[in-house]
Amino acid sequence: MAKRTFWFMTGTAAGLGSSLWVQRRVKLVVERYVPEKVQERTADAARRVGPTVRDAVSEGRDAMRSREAEMHADVAERVGSPPADRRRVG
The missing domain is CATH 1.20.5 (Single alpha-helices involved in coiled-coils or other helix-helix interfaces)
Structure with missing residues (x-):
């Protein structure tokens, strides 16, 4: 169960981080x-x-x-x- 929790949290963090990065990049391009x-x-x-x-x-x-x-x-x-x-x- 610990492995599943670890990989779930890792995936969630990666997904959240990448979506924040994409959101920031889109805002910069729109501002340009x-x-x-x-x-x-x-x-x-x-x-x-x-x-x-x-x-x-x-x-x-x-x-x-x-x-x-x-x-x-x-x-x-x-x-x-x-x-x-x-x-x-x-």
Whole structure:
């Protein structure tokens, strides 16, 4: 009878412990997806990514202007007229 009582108590303790652990984990997951928390995480991510995106756009524009100047120079060389930057007035 002592063996049965021991294993019954052990099973009950394991079941109770695991259900409390699962309950705590579920609460944590639910709290992560509350609209306020999602909004905070999204705003934090946007703040972190913002400067990187600005730098990438700036670098892309610089590369575009550089390539455009090269293309204007190539066209001017083929046609025999001065480059577009020299012809501009004002």
